[in-house]
Amino acid sequence: MRVITISRSYGSAGSLLGRKLAERLGYQYVDERSISRMKTNKEAASVLMMNLEDERSPGFMDRVAELMHNRSYFRTALGVAIYDLILRKDVVVVGGGGHLILRGYPLKVSIQIYRNLSDRVHDISIEKNISQDQALDLVESKDREKRRFISYYFDEDLFDPISFDITLNASHVSLDDALDLIEGYCKRYFDRVNTEEAELFAEARLLEKRAQLAVFHMNLMRNSKIVFKVSEPRILAVKGVVGGAGEKERLLRGLRSLKGVDKVIDQLKTGVLSRMLY
Structure with a gap:
């Protein structure tokens, strides 16, 4: 039931940090690619909805696929999927607004990873074998895309530091140091949290969101x-x-x-x- 969410700018190595952190702690890794598949993949949507109803009416999955393009429905369905997952496993969630979906959940640590623009452009240029100008355009485009996603679905600013427990500048903190810092902080923090209260919180939010989905259907x-x-x-x-x-x-x-x-x-x-x- 422990959750670490990571929000990051493009080219800040936040995804790599998330995968390494999940491996080190034995948590399941979930990122925004998994989340985006919920909107476009019927099988993924089926897994997402499996806990909504015991018996589904004809055309249920067609209705799910249609509703996935509704902003409120998608945000609620995403909440169902994530709360259902964290009640069963410890999870690292990278991107997708995980820190906003789980706002208020006691067993959560939210981390923001950012990096100096010049460092991001330099590394993306080398990684993609493109010019500095092209890398700059790509970085700015990806940042806009991430910001639009959070603004559209959650009416929040992706890069607002108030939404996070920890912010790290990857230009100054190495990957290994970041892993050590996060692991140490999370262990101390999670040890202080009442897990029974956290479980009740998650179960309540999951049930409320299931009910919201039922209204849509x-x-x-x-x-x-x-x-x-x-x-x-x-x-x-x-x-x-x-x-x-x-x-x-x-x-x-x-x-x-x-x-x-x-x-x-x-x-x-x-x-x-x-x-x-x-």
Whole structure:
């Protein structure tokens, strides 16, 4: 259940650091390539969704593939995938907004790796066998791409240092020194955390996100304003507004069928959302 997230600028060797760290600690390594496959690969999406429902309706996977291009759905599905994973394994997550998805999770250390631009351009030029100007264009393009991903899906600034526990300049800290520093800090930090409380936190967030996905699959997002809260293990409270009695019953039935739900507390109202808001 221990998690180390790494966010990095292009050419800062953050991915290499993540892989080496996972090998050293015996953690599973996950990076943004795994995350991007969730949007484009049906098999990966199937694995992601396997814990959503016990029985899937016809066309379930086609619906998943369609919804993966919805910003809110993708962010929620990503949360389901990561929380489901960390409840089973210790993980190093590189990129993909892992530090934002797991915000508030007690057994997490978030690290930002950056490096001087000139060093990044120099090494990318050699690695790719391209000119310095081409390397500069590539580095800036990749940084923009990473920043856009975080801004689009999370409305956050990728390079905001306040979001991290540790920031390291790879131009001044060697790979081995960084590994030693991170390993030592994480061991001391994780030893102080109550693992039972962390597990309850992760289970609650996973259940809430599963419920959010269920709302998408029932096509209730447009005419509904629904929030979920797990304050006790396996007990899901649902609050908000749905369009009518039929929608309410369909939602409650779907929520009761979710894995991990023993009880649903109904705090829903029925009515026209726009009228109730204005």
